[in-house]
Amino acid sequence: MKVDSEKPIFVIKSRSKSGKSLQIRSAAMNEQEIVKASLTEIFRRNGYHDPEALTQRDFDHISQEIDRATGILVSGTTIKRLASGRFSRSPQIATLDAVSRYLGFRNWQEYKIGALTTIELPDADSHKPVHSPRGRGWLSRYWKAVSTACVIAVALAAFVQLSRRPGDFGKASFTFRKTTTSDIPNTVVFSYDVKGVTADSFFIQQSWDKNRRIRIDQDSHTLTDIYYEPGYHIAKLIANESVIRAVDVYIPTNGWFFFAKEKPTSNPEYIRRRPGQSPGDLTLTRADLLSSKIDITKEKEYTSTFFPGKMQLNSDDFTFTATARVKEVKSNFCPYISFEIYTQRYPLFLKITPGGCVNEASMQLGEQFISGQTTDLGFLGCDVRQTTQVELRVRQRNVTIFLNRKKVYAGSYQESSRLITGLGIMSNGLCEFENVELKGADGTILYSFEKPHSL
Known part of the structure; x- marks a missing residue:
């Protein structure tokens, strides 16, 4: 659903025989404005009411919260850039999906549909009957047809987007073993099976840091990776941008x-x-x-x-x-x-x-x-x-x-x-x-x- 920033706000109304009205409202917000508005809402939910006062540590904290909630890491630097309106390049779809999932939507397209489209059915008593002049019934029927078509288009767009999500997560397996008990660095051997999972791409991410994300072959079963720091890490098996399995990798220290x-x-x-x-x-x-x-x-x-x-x-x-x-x-x-x-x-x-x-x-x-x-x-x-x-x-x-x-x-x-x-x-x-x-x-x-x- 592409939103043209030059289009005016429009409202289509029709009235059913029961006396209820159907209202479809489309806001003239472009993609950049939607991104900034969604990030402002995420800041608010985390107690930051003045985006201009945020430090890099605050942006990094927001990054960690989005990662915990969605399994997708968006760097604090990227969040800072988008929140300040610096769109020298378009945000990656993974970034947009992470923002929308944090706000309770399945993906960015569904978020835009929910954010930009409002359907209201007020009670019949809240409006007086409308009497059209004789000979203008065709106009009423026309607007009814247009409004119905809009509702169907919105529903179809949502259905198409949701149907593209990866599936069959229950068929995935994900385990690991360390090559040593407490040496640092420490190589970890991940074993996985995603042959029965429907998705376009697969990754293993060793911790919260998206820079440590590695693409894997759906037909393979093994990946090795190095942990350079000790600690308690949550490794993730990812299909497209959805975390489908996670394992706790503990790298202890000798003192x-x-x-x-x-x-x-x-x-x-x-x-x-x-x-x-x-x-x-x-x-x-x-x-x-x-x-x-x-x-x-x-x-x-x-x-x-x-x-x-x-x-x-x-x-x-x-x-x-x-x-x-x-x-x-x-x-x-x-x-x-x-x-x-x-x-x-x-x-x-x-x-x-x-x-x-x-x-x-x-x-x-x-x-x-x-x-x-x-x-x-x-x-x-x-x-x-x-x-x-x-x-x-x-x-x-x-x-x-x-x-x-x-x-x-x-x-x-x-x-x-x-x-x-x-x-x-x-x-x-x-x-x-x-x-x-x-x-x-x-x-x-x-x-x-x-x-x-x-x-």
């Missing part, structure tokens, strides 16, 4: 694992620990970076992650505490530390930064991502260059945050993220740690510097 990245989609640069460093010592130095051939003249995010070989702690009931401070690698007006609890679904994290930079602060609690761009997160502001203590306490999805032993936030979330899979600490500098501890609601310590192998 803490360190790496640097210039941007979220970059491959990690691994950081080697100093010889003789104790398992509980997470502190890195500039010498560690240089010996690992890390270019310290570039802005990077430094990550420390720990993914144990087993998962046993409920993400809805735990206490996490950490005491740390940032030592800058490069001079930065807004140093930060992010503390993250990895889970089988939604992560829980806090990003703290100096008070003058709190518009860059953020946090995620279950399904709720909260940005300092659209919410006052002044309570997450502190000088992270000084020793800072953070406590995240969760009891039956009720969250309390303490900063330097002061209660600064209380809230809750709805959707469980199942079990805790690991811990992560990120910063644009190097962190010095005094303590990191994770314990259950009953006080049982699952991880601490004194018990680094408890998990």
Whole structure:
């Protein structure tokens, strides 16, 4: 259904013998206006009421939410470009389908039909009878025929589009095995069978990152891929743009694992620990970076992650505490530390930064991502260059945050993220740690510097 931006709005009305009127309305919106309007609605549903105030982190969050809901990754950069009206090239149909599916439609064509066409049948009592002059009955019959034809055309268009969706998903199979237990990088062997599935194309995507999507042959059964980062990944088997199977791929670490990245989609640069460093010592130095051939003249995010070989702690009931401070690698007006609890679904994290930079602060609690761009997160502001203590306490999805032993936030979330899979600490500098501890609601310590192998 192609919409011409130069066509005026038109309304066709007819009246049935029962006295009810049929109204078909077509809005004169072009494709670009529809895309922008749909993205604005997605922003609103995620708590962003001013699209111009969104940061790249906010766009990346929207990207993750669309991916979780639809199985289609649209990059944060693409979302930002389309939302700002930069249409130097037409959006891919996969992007448009992802937007429409997030809003509850099957595909972009169905969304346009639903967004652009309104059919109303008001009660007969709401209108007075219309008496046409003698000899003009042919005109009434003409408009009835036109309106009926429009309804049929809309229905046929929807039927044709829906009939093109891939089918027979139940016949697909998807499994995997790792070539090693915890080596990083780690090669994974995917086994699949999609011979009985009706679709034009098939893919395997190893995680949320669409850049890690590989096209597969319908007549083959094996694909190998490399995971460069540890963690809990959800690999997807995709037919056209529909996720038809998913498997949880867990890549654990042997203790803490360190790496640097210039941007979220970059491959990690691994950081080697100093010889003789104790398992509980997470502190890195500039010498560690240089010996690992890390270019310290570039802005990077430094990550420390720990993914144990087993998962046993409920993400809805735990206490996490950490005491740390940032030592800058490069001079930065807004140093930060992010503390993250990895889970089988939604992560829980806090990003703290100096008070003058709190518009860059953020946090995620279950399904709720909260940005300092659209919410006052002044309570997450502190000088992270000084020793800072953070406590995240969760009891039956009720969250309390303490900063330097002061209660600064209380809230809750709805959707469980199942079990805790690991811990992560990120910063644009190097962190010095005094303590990191994770314990259950009953006080049982699952991880601490004194018990680094408890998990």
